[in-house]
Amino acid sequence: MNHNHDPLTLKLSLREKFAYGMGDFGSNLMLCIGTLYLLKFYTDELGMPAFYGGIIFLVAKFFTAFTDMLTGVLLDSRRNTGTAGKFRPFILYASVPVALVATAQFMANDFSLTMKTAIATVLFMMFGLFYSLMNCSYGAMVPAITKNPQERAHLAAWRQGGATVGLLLCTVGFMPVQSLFVGRPSLGYLVAALLFATCGLFCMWWCYSGVKERYVELAPEGHKPGIMKSFYAIFRNPPLLVLCIANLCTLAAFNIKLAIQVYYTQYVLNDIHLLSWMGFFSMGCILVGVLLVPGAVKRFGKKKVYLGGLALWALGDILNFFWGSSSLLFITFSCMAFFGTAFVNSLNWALVPDTVDYGEWKTGIRTEGSVYTGYTFSRKISAALAGFLPGIMLTQIGYVPNVEQSSTTLLGLRQLIFLWPCSLAIIAALTMGFFYKLNEQRFAFIIEEITHRKKQNMAPEVKTENKESAVTL
Template sequence: MTESNIQNPLTLKLSWREKFAYGMGDFGSNLMLCIGTLYLLKFYTDILELPAFYGGVIFLVAKFFTAFTDMLTGVVIDSRRRIGPKGKFRPFIFYASVPVALVATAQFLDTGLGLTLKMALSMLLFMLFGLFYSLMNCSYGAMVPAITKNPHERAQLAAWRQGGATLGLLLCTVGFIPIQTLFLDNPSLGYLVAAMLFAICGLFCMWRCYSGVKERYVEIMPEGHKPGIARSFCAIFRNPPLLVLCIANLCTLAAFNIKLAIQVYYTQYVLQDIHLLSWMGFFSMGCILIGVLMVPAAVKRFGKKRVYLGGLLLWAAGDLLNYGWGSSSVSFVLFSCMAFFGTAFVNSLNWALVPDTVDYGEWKTGVRAEGSVYTGYTFSRKISAALAGFLPGIMLTQIGYIPNVVQSEATLVGLRQLIFIWPCGLAIIAAITMGLFYKLNEQRFVKIIAELNARKSAGAAPVDRPGTANAAGRRVKAISH
């Protein structure tokens, strides 16, 4: 059956149950990811007693490694020829989530080994986590074009995804430390128990996503097209909207992860109340959730690019206000809410814009490669995450951080700069990049989809440069439900 035999893909509406199931996927993946983003560096420095510099090196090496495993995932996805009833992407979500949960828990195990062995084991576990997480999460993200071609429904899925991610981050922010502190006599056991509980919950959420979503437009590469890591890089550089999005996302994800990694240090040593982290997380993540719920209506009225830029400006303003007047608990929470409210629009639209670049790439080259485009994009995110994990470790060493003691005035100033000035500067760079160079607006996207449908109806897909393989041999498997 071809796409022309089913309902117009640009008007197909998804049920709220399917959107909820898709959102559960990022809720579950963030339960397993954010315990590492938020607390693993502190576990390294305070429990394993690794120097902060060593912790940064572990993040840097492991994240660079997983950047390439993302590329490998794209190759594996696009190479699939025999697509069974489970679909092209869903099997990876189901099977890879098991080792992700196991390794996410094992990362918080204190083995009592020597310094060198502890660092080697920590790096190995982090790399394994990244490998399996790539298989699970890249498949989850790349699945959107197979679910729907309706741009408004894609924005809805992006909002549900970001809503799930926000709730996962909120639960990790609010719930992890209270569980960990139940074991005051054995803090290392507290980290392990908390990690295990979050990983188990994350696993079942991923399975709920697997069972609740449907792949309607499964497209298989033509026989002559051989996916590879080089093609994933080409997918970025031959796709201008994707390249701009990658550069902007490099800045925004680094800013967001630096903020998350440092906030536990900031609340403990600058505000002298580590339990404030839970309250801050509750209110600020609540603001993110409100922002996520506003995304579809805001996009419909103003367009994706304007909403994205507005979110970046709110984010930068919140960080600047916090740096100047965020010395008290109340002002810190208030201005953090403002900044995180801005991030809701940015992070939601990152996922809504990527499927649009998939269609742009097909329109320009004649070959549709969800896996290569998506993992080319996530490559930039992993490079960003590598830098975001490495820089706090380096900077903590540079500002003279010493675990579990009263910090010097210079160290406290350094923590304030790390959590506010660095993210603010990166958000401004992202705004300039998107504002000046991102050209794929809603009107142009509608024309691209119309031309793609016309090509498929004609049985061929011309391309814009000689020597590029066309999509005439591509098989499209449209599944009607």
């Protein structure tokens, strides 16, 4: 460990924060081309039924949830780390197969439907496997970069900013590149995917070269990580468990909203072109929110800012449900909701490193990999369900494609895009408000306790027992 500076006050350079943000920018360039356009490629170029695409998505996401856990086991099993650190080598090397598979998913073929489906499923699962190695290492690296809670909030904001710009660039840039290949749409998809994946790869390498692991800590010799220990890492760590539950709600709400808004603009507002403007303004509001996160956290603390973001999100959705019947009001209230999501999504990542330190304080064993991948497991399950459920929901409200919808279906669409996400946001707020106890004061105490424990080389169990009454979480 670096003892030259107090770990709670050490400041990171702007250059290093920017490099860390480039990591999520690059990973989102490779991820979002699949999230946004792969289903359309399956249906339009491979001739696969849309239902098959939904099943592929569900299967692959559940598979990826478990590969995340395996990544955690691998990270916590590392004993011999060189100058590159514990996490950075995975960012460097795993990004290459991620870029290759992301591009390969957009290669057209003339095989049978069964073979096309099998190939698509295997490629999507391979992408998930390598993406887990790259992205989980990227996220789990934060506690090794800094112990300063303010700097962690800054890194989370830069990360969310990079992710938002990556999503925005994929939204506005992919199809224009694809459409350049008139008469050869399959080639257009492949070239666009290659371009975005290559840019994403170089961004990951930029992140690798620009960040530094200052606090590399390995698990003790007798500690043997395993998938079950990743689950235990969640249930034996109350702040992490609460964060997982809240995050499952917020991620599902966000994904359902994104999936339904195309139907809402087309059938309720009768303006499908509004979607592109919606994307531009909503991403702009998210970026503004991300820029405000560090200052807001410094003034109010992470938990209050998180709850404030959820309140803005819920309020925007409620206003939209009752009064968002025109394009102008829909965009206005949606911007309010998306502005709130910026604080929530940024702090989701900033709170995880704090739970790593809590787990070390409570058990005496530091397991960044298990904690982080246990957390991402809940995110992947949420994403799998949120990617599959809108289709079932649309069926339940009587949606029929490309016809004028009944009043019952229109009401159902309004409920799906506003009331469901709003309800989930309120559940997340209640969960965090009543059960998340790891505030700034307790966190500072825990870091001081861990540091003192290591200096004195004391047994973790003894120290925890002596101080358990002082901090109850």
